[in-house]
Amino acid sequence: MKTILRLSAIIVVVAAVVAWLVGGVNRGWTKTSVSVMKKDPVTEIEYPEFEARFSPGVDFLGAALLGAGVLAGVSFLFRKKPTTT
Amino acid sequence: MKNKLSSLFALVCLTATALAGPQTFDFKDPKGVNNAIFKLDAPLEAISGSASGISGTVAFDAANPSATKGKIAVATSSLHVGNPMMKEHLHGDQWMSVAKFPEITFETKELKNAKTTGDVTTADAVGTLTIKGVSKEVTVPVKLTYLKDKLGQRVPNQKGDLLVIRASFSIKRSDFGINPGAPQEKVSDPIELTLSIAGASPKS
Numbered sequence: 001m002k003t004i005l006r007l008s009a010i011i012v013v014v015a016a017v018v019a020w021l022v023g024g025v026n027r028g029w030t031k032t033s034v035s036v037m038k039k040d041p042v043t044e045i046e047y048p049e050f051e052a053r054f055s056p057g058v059d060f061l062g063a064a065l066l067g068a069g070v071l072a073g074v075s076f077l078f079r080k081k082p083t084t085t
Numbered sequence: 086m087k088n089k090l091s092s093l094f095a096l097v098c099l100t101a102t103a104l105a106g107p108q109t110f111d112f113k114d115p116k117g118v119n120n121a122i123f124k125l126d127a128p129l130e131a132i133s134g135s136a137s138g139i140s141g142t143v144a145f146d147a148a149n150p151s152a153t154k155g156k157i158a159v160a161t162s163s164l165h166v167g168n169p170m171m172k173e174h175l176h177g178d179q180w181m182s183v184a185k186f187p188e189i190t191f192e193t194k195e196l197k198n199a200k201t202t203g204d205v206t207t208a209d210a211v212g213t214l215t216i217k218g219v220s221k222e223v224t225v226p227v228k229l230t231y232l233k234d235k236l237g238q239r240v241p242n243q244k245g246d247l248l249v250i251r252a253s254f255s256i257k258r259s260d261f262g263i264n265p266g267a268p269q270e271k272v273s274d275p276i277e278l279t280l281s282i283a284g285a286s287p288k289s
Binding site: 027028029030031032033034035040042043044045046047048050055057058 | 116117118119120122129130135137165167168169171230232235238239247249251281282283
């Protein structure tokens with residue numbers, strides 16, 4: 001059980017870091033839509049167009065690290081059964 | 086014969102005067118290009134978003150831009166930020182109270198210091214800004230670009246003119262009762278606003 005929890009904690013941390021890196025290293029808050037600036041050719045007005053895209057931020061990374069910490073912490077509650085000789 | 090000619094002349098003069106008067110531009114934009122962008126400083130990341138629900142009309146006279154008058158409204162329900170929880174807070178009672186105050190409006194009274202170069206007029210628009218039911222007189226630097234006969238390029242088979250209005254200014258959220266309880270070290274008091282809108286004046 002101890003090993004499973006510790007492995008899970010490592011997987012959570014690695015998955016969160018990979019998702020954060022792949023998501024564009026967003027140092028802000030997590031977003032579910034990202035704006036892309038476009039320009040109207042006639043009026044030359046620049047306007048944001050929102051694309052539904054998940055961009056994990058530092059809050060996502062923090063929550064994942066906290067979750068991994070909890071998993072790792074719980075793993076210490078499980079002690080090896082003393083072996084009798 | 087002389088009387089008929091006089092009447093015709095009078096009619097031509099009246100028509101010319103009417104045509105030379107202010108045109109009404111409608112700022113409801115089906116293309117979704119018109120936008121207002123807002124930005125507030127915050128420790129981790131500046132809170133920035135936009136609104137696209139723009140409507141209103143402006144009476145503009147190319148021969149006399151300083152006589153420009155009108156009212157622009159922004160639907161508060163169209164306020165958008167990328168973080169869903171932040172958006173929920175933004176629409177909530179403490180921030181914009183969207184259900185209770187569905188519009189932000191700006192109504193111009195006059196244009197001061199109007200300077201026109203070609204089709205571009207810069208001026209200070211003096212008017213009443215109403216947010217969350219609080220009305221304050223503000224002066225906003227504006228840039229008006231008159232695009233004669235350009236409506237057809239945006240809307241096929243439609244003749245007419247376009248008027249582009251750009252404005253960048255700053256307000257204080259404490260002046261309008263926008264989440265007055267939020268500490269300024271967490272969310273700045275000044276809100277930077279940028280408005281970029283185009284209105285159409287069709288000709289039949």
